[in-house]
Structure formats: structure tokens, C-alpha cells
Amino acid sequence: MTPTPTPLRVPAVTAGSRVLAFGDYRPARVLTNLDIEKMVETDDEWIRSRVGIQERRIAGDDEGIVELAVQAGGKALAASGLTTDDIDLVILATCSAESPMPNHAAQVAHKLGIQAPGAYDLNAACAGFCYALAAADAAIRTGQARNVLVVGSEKMSQWLDWTDRATCIIFADGAGAAIVGPAEAPGVGPVVWGSDGAQYDKIIIDDRHSFIRQEGQAVFRWATTAIAPVALQACERAGISPDELAAVVPHQANLRIVRAIARAVKATNAVVAEDIVHSGNTSGASIPLALSRMIERGDVPSGAPALLIGFGAGLAYAAQVIQIP
Ligand code: UT7
Secondary structure (H helix, E strand, C coil), X not given: CCCCCCXXXXXXXXXXXXXXXXXXXXXXXXEEHHHHHCCCCCCHXXXXXXXXXXXXXXXXXXXXXXXXXXXXXXXXXXXXXXXXXXXXXXXXXXXXXXXXXXXXXXXXXHHHCCCCCEEEEEXXXXXXXXXXXXXXXXXXXXXXXXXXXXXXXXXXXXXXXXXCCCCCCCECEEEEEEEEEEECCCCEXXXXXXXXXHHCCCEEECCCCCCEEECHHHHHHHHHHHHHHHHHHHHHHHCCCHHHCCEEEECCCCHHHHHHHHHHHCCCCCEECCCHHHHCECHHHHHHHHHHHHHHHCCXXXXXXXXXXXXXXXXXXXXXXXXXX
């Protein structure tokens, strides 16, 4: 006779989670299009009209993804009103780590003075922050964590071929962070996510001796056709109609892609993030970086819904609606 299994005890569930605060960090060094003109055959006018970037930030030699993440994470923690003792999970979204091992989240926690939290890195490339936020939300709702530090941190510059004008004009460095905590009234909506591994080679670093390369036009077509329906589905699942949105924050891939997605979503009352103009494409950091700066400037009201839309290498994508802290 097989014994009846003893049901295992699990923590009580929490109704929802919400973002308590954002923080961001942009490295000090500014690289303008005019600077890049001196490095590869390109020009300011081409970059502005095709990609929308005017300038981007490049991290210093002493700044890796851990240092960038610590800066952004520290700001988010200070703005949240919580202390390091309140954080019990750190999730670091990155696709540009210096090395695969050890994970970087534990070092970020250690440098911030967060004692022995769960800590892991997550790689969903430019969709990474939305994946990490979904993981944080799930951990809080299922009682596995009380408060979570979620960081997107990228040093794309260390994976760039600075003689390849198709990529070195686009990618940049930076970090954005969020503190996520429990909430009786949910402030993080359901994630809509997916992937298309058949297109794994569209944006790729082949091996440890390689640089980022991408099939720009193929990615452009995919981003401007496949992603808006995902974003609309995220709104529907959260019970928010696009005209209620106060902010639309697509991954800052290319200004033309950002605007095409925003047009298709028809969020008529929303401010659309266009942080790419001054920050470049910072991959998994771009969404929290952009939204953090919108909040800091007072562009968006606290409590209003914002739509986050991540997409990129994998190909992987994820979108969710959140309440602006
Ligand atoms: O965040 C990860 C997700 N990645 C993306 O979302 C990237 C999506 N793709 C894009 O943003 C665009 O495809 C690019 C910005 C990468 C390229 O823009 P495009 O309008 O698709 O240009 P293209 O690749 O079709 O190239 C058009 C022309 C070519 O010259 P010919 O063959 O027409 O003579 C390129 O060689 O522009 C040339 N070109 C450049 N010219 C000046 C390519 N890069 C440059 C450059 N400066 N930097």
C-alpha cells in the first residue's frame, strides 16, 4: 500500500506586490555621436535619424555590472524608506556580465550591506528587467520573500566591437533598480512573456572571444510587429485600458521602434519613455533607468499605471503593467 503523502507546509500567500521605489545610475563618461564619428565611418545625422541616439554613457574601467548595480540599487533602497534588513532577495538582470561565475547579485547585496539574501542573476537580455520583476512579484505573493531588490545592470561596452558601426553606435552602459514589496492592493500586474528560440542568432555573442552582433533589420521587423500585441495583452490581463496608462516604457532599443510600439498601443494619455536619446540602448537596464528618470523629473504621477515592455535577444519578450511608486 502506498502511504498517503503528507502535504508540505507552504507560506501564506500575499494578495500582491508593488514597486516601492526606483533608482538609476548612468556612468559619468558621455560618448556623443561626434565622438563616434572619429572612431568609425558614421555621422551624427545617420545615428539620430535611424536610431534616435544623441549621446550615450560608457562605464569607467573600474565600473563593472556590480558597481553600476550598487549605485542604482542604493538609490532605490534609500528612496524606498526600507533598510538593508528588510531585503531578503536580490535579482540581477544582465546579459553583459564580465564572467558567468560567480553570480553577481550576491556581490551587489554584499556591497550594499544586505545580509545573506537569496541572490541570483537572470538573463533574458533586453527583456531581463520585466522577467526579474515578474520573479520578484511571484516570490512575494507566494511568501518566499518579503522585499526584493530587482536590478537591471549592463556594461554593453565591454562586448562591443568598436570598429563595427552597426552595433557600437547603439549599445551603452547603465543600471536601473526597483524595490518591490508586498501590497494588499496589487501594484504589479500579470506578466505576459514568451520567446522565439528559432531566432536565437538574430542578436548574439558567439563565444568568449566574440562581440555582440545582430541582424538589425530582422530584429527591427520583429520588434515593430510582434511586440505591441504582447503589450496590449498585458494591459488586458491587468484590467487597464491603454487610455488609462500614464506611461509607456518600451525597452529603449531604437527610437523608431519605441515610437512604433507606442503608436500601436494607442495610449493616448501616456508619456512615452524616450530615454534612448541621452542614454543609448542599455539592454536590460533601459526600462528601469528610463522610468526612474521620468519619476525623478515629475513626468508621471505616483499611483498611475505604467506599461513596461521588454524585448530582445533570445528572442525573448515580457510586458506587465505596474503602478508608479
Ligand atoms: O536592444 C536589442 C534589440 N536590438 C534592436 O532593437 C535593433 C533593431 N534594429 C535597428 O535598430 C536598426 O536595424 C539598426 C539601427 C541596427 C540599423 O538601422 P537600419 O535602418 O535598419 O539600417 P540598415 O542595417 O538597413 O543599413 C542601411 C545602410 C547600409 O548601407 P547600404 O548597404 O544601404 O549602403 C548600412 O551599411 O546604412 C549603413 N549603416 C550605417 N551608415 C552610417 C549601418 N550602420 C551605419 C552607421 N552609420 N552607424
